[in-house]
Amino acid sequence: MPKKSYPILIFFIIVALVVAGIITFHRSNLESNFKQVELVMSLNELRELSYQEGYDEIELLAKIKNAGINSIAVHEDTLENLALSGKILYFSDKELNKLNFFLKSLDPFKKFQPAPGEAYIVFNDKNDYLRVKENLQRQLGEDLVRDLGFLPYIGLKVKGSEDKLADLGLGFSDEDIELIRNLGFQVILRFKNFPQINKEDIEFKFKESDIAGKISGIIFEGEAVLGYPSKENLIHTAELLRTKGYPFGIIEFAGQKGIETVARQASELAVRVHSITKEEMEIIPKQIAIERWIRAAKERKVRIFYVKPFMKSDSDLIAENLAYIKTIKEELEANGFKTGKASILSASYQEPKIFILLLIIGVISGGLILLKNVFKLYWQL
Numbered sequence: 001m002p003k004k005s006y007p008i009l010i011f012f013i014i015v016a017l018v019v020a021g022i023i024t025f026h027r028s029n030l031e032s033n034f035k036q037v038e039l040v041m042s043l044n045e046l047r048e049l050s051y052q053e054g055y056d057e058i059e060l061l062a063k064i065k066n067a068g069i070n071s072i073a074v075h076e077d078t079l080e081n082l083a084l085s086g087k088i089l090y091f092s093d094k095e096l097n098k099l100n101f102f103l104k105s106l107d108p109f110k111k112f113q114p115a116p117g118e119a120y121i122v123f124n125d126k127n128d129y130l131r132v133k134e135n136l137q138r139q140l141g142e143d144l145v146r147d148l149g150f151l152p153y154i155g156l157k158v159k160g161s162e163d164k165l166a167d168l169g170l171g172f173s174d175e176d177i178e179l180i181r182n183l184g185f186q187v188i189l190r191f192k193n194f195p196q197i198n199k200e201d202i203e204f205k206f207k208e209s210d211i212a213g214k215i216s217g218i219i220f221e222g223e224a225v226l227g228y229p230s231k232e233n234l235i236h237t238a239e240l241l242r243t244k245g246y247p248f249g250i251i252e253f254a255g256q257k258g259i260e261t262v263a264r265q266a267s268e269l270a271v272r273v274h275s276i277t278k279e280e281m282e283i284i285p286k287q288i289a290i291e292r293w294i295r296a297a298k299e300r301k302v303r304i305f306y307v308k309p310f311m312k313s314d315s316d317l318i319a320e321n322l323a324y325i326k327t328i329k330e331e332l333e334a335n336g337f338k339t340g341k342a343s344i345l346s347a348s349y350q351e352p353k354i355f356i357l358l359l360i361i362g363v364i365s366g367g368l369i370l371l372k373n374v375f376k377l378y379w380q381l
Contacts, residue, residue, distance in 0.1 A: 013369075037297055037332055038216065038271075038304045038342035039325070040071045040188055043176060044081065049309050053317055060318065061183050067322045068329035070340055071186040071216050073306070074176050076169030079121065082128070089122040092162045096120060119165055120148065122155040127174075129154040131208075135170045138201050139194045168194065169221070177212045186216035186341060188249075191226045199236050202227055206240045216341055217247035219273060219306070220256060228258035238265030247344055249273035249304055252296070271342045275306035282312060286324055294331050303342040 041064060050057045061072070075081075083090040093116060123129040133156055136145045140160055148155030158165060169192030180187055189209055194201075205226060209215065218241065220226055227233030241248055241262070248266070250259055251273045263270050274296040276289055284292075296302040305328065309321045329339055 010369075035336060036303065036338045036340045036343040038071055038186075039069045039329065039339055040073055040219075040304055040306050041069050041309070042073045042075065042306075043180065044075050045309055046072075049311065049317070049321070052311065055318055058179075058183070061180075061185075063318070063322055064325060065184060067325040068339060069185070069307070069325060071188050072180045073188045073190055073219060074172055074180065074212070075190045075221060076171055076192045077132070077173055078168065078170060079119075079165055082132070082170070087124055087128050088132075089120075091120045092165075093118050094162065115159075117159055117161060119158045119160065119162070120155060121158060122148070126154055129156070131171045132156070134204075136168065138204065139168055139196070168192075171208050172211065174211045181213075187212050188216050188219055190219055190221040192221045193224045193226045193228055195229075197227060197230075197233060199233060202233060202236055202240065206244065209244075209246075215246065217249060217271065217304075219249035219251065219304075220259070223257055225256055225258035225262055227262075231261055234258045234261040235265055238262045241266045241269055245269070247271050247342065249306075251275060251306070252300070252302065269344065271304050271344055272300060272302045273304040273306055274300075274302040276308060278308055278311075281308050281310055286310075286320075286327075289324075290327055290331055293328050294335055297332065297337055298335060303344070 046060060046064070047057060049055070050060045079088070079090050082088045096118065121132070123132070133145060136156070136158060140158065144159040146157045148157050172189060177187055189212060191205055191209075209218075225234060225237065227235075227237040238261070242265075247269045248262065249271050250256075250263060252275075274293070276284060276292065281289075293305055296305075307325065307328065310317065310324065313320045332339060
C-alpha cells in the first residue's frame with residue numbers, strides 16, 4: 001500500500017469517529033427527552049367509585065387531579081350509562097312485555113304493541129337523540145331503528161337483542177368532555193369497533209371526535225381495533241390517525257385484534273400502554289402494583305399508565321386510591337421520569353445518507369490499515 005494513502009485513510013477514520021459521535025449525541029438526546037409518562041384513569045370507573053362510596057363525582061375528579069392524574073379516558077356512551085345518567089328511558093323487550101298490560105290502558109299508549117326483540121328509547125335531549133340515532137342506524141341498519149311517533153317525547157324503536165344493544169358504542173358525550181376539560185385534564189378517547197364497520201363509519205367516528213377538540217390520544221376499547229377485521233379498513237384508521245396527529249395506545253398483553261396492522265402504518269404515533277386488570281386489582285398488594293408500574297416504564301418503555309382504582313378496602317377507599325396515585329407519581333419522579341402528556345419516540349434520529357457512507361468508508365479504511373499491518377507482521381515472521 002502506498003505511503004501517500006495512509007493520511008487519506010486516517011482522515012476517513014477520524015471523520016467516521018466524528019460522525020459516530022454526532023449520531024450518538026442525537027440518539028442520546030432523544031432518549032433523554034423520552035421520559036414523560038401519562039397517568040390516565042377512566043371516567044366510567046371513577047363514576048363507579050364515586051357512586052359506590054357516595055362521593056361527589058366532581059370533587060373526586062378534582063382530588064385525583066391534585067394527586068397526579070393527567071388525563072381522563074372518555075368512553076363511548078352505551079344505552080346502560082345513558083339510562084343511569086338520566087339522559088334516556090330505556091325499555092328492553094322483556095321490560096316492555098311486563099308493562100304491556102298497563103300501558104295499553106292509558107293514552108297515548110293504546111296503540112302500543114311491542115313486538116319480540118324490540119326496545120324503546122326515550123330521550124330528554126334532542127342532541128343525544130340525533131347522536132344515538134345515527135350511531136344505531138350505522139351499526140344496525142336504518143330498517144331496525146325507527147322513530148316513535150306516538151310519544152310526546154323524542155323516542156326510538158330499536159330491533160335487537162338486549163345483549164347486542166348493550167354492547168354498542170353510541171358516540172361521545174360533549175358534556176363529559178367539557179367537564180373533563182374544565183377540570184384541567186387532557187382527554188383520551190376510547191373508540192369502539194363493530195363488526196360491519198366500513199370506511200364511512202370510521203370517518204364518522206373520527207368526525208365525532210372533533211367535538212373533543214385537541215385530544216391527548218386514542219386508546220381503542222374492547223377486543224378489536226376500529227376497522228377490524230378488514231385490513232383495508234385498518235389501514236384507513238391508521239391514515240386518519242396520521243392525518244389528525246392522534247397518538248394511539250398499544251395495550252400490553254391485551255392482544256387487540258388489528259393493532260399490529262395499525263401500528264405498522266402509523267408507528268410514529270404508537271405509545272405503549274400498561275394497565276392492571278380489574279380482577280388483578282382485587283388481589284394485588286399496593287406495593288407490588290407500584291413496583292410493576294415503575295418496571296413497565298423503565299424496562300419496556302411504557303409511557304401511558306392506565307390506572308384502575310382499588311374498589312375494595314378495609315379503610316377509607318377514596319383516601320387509599322389518592323395515596324396510591326401520589327405514590328406512583330413520586331416513584332416515577334424518583335426514577336428520573338416526569339408526568340404529563342406521553343412522550344413518543346416518533347422522531348427517531350434518521351442519519352443522513354452521507355453519514356452512513358462516511359461510516360462505511362471509515363470502517364473500510366480501518367480494515368485496510370489493519371490488513372496491511374497483519375500482512376507486514378506475517379512477512380516479518
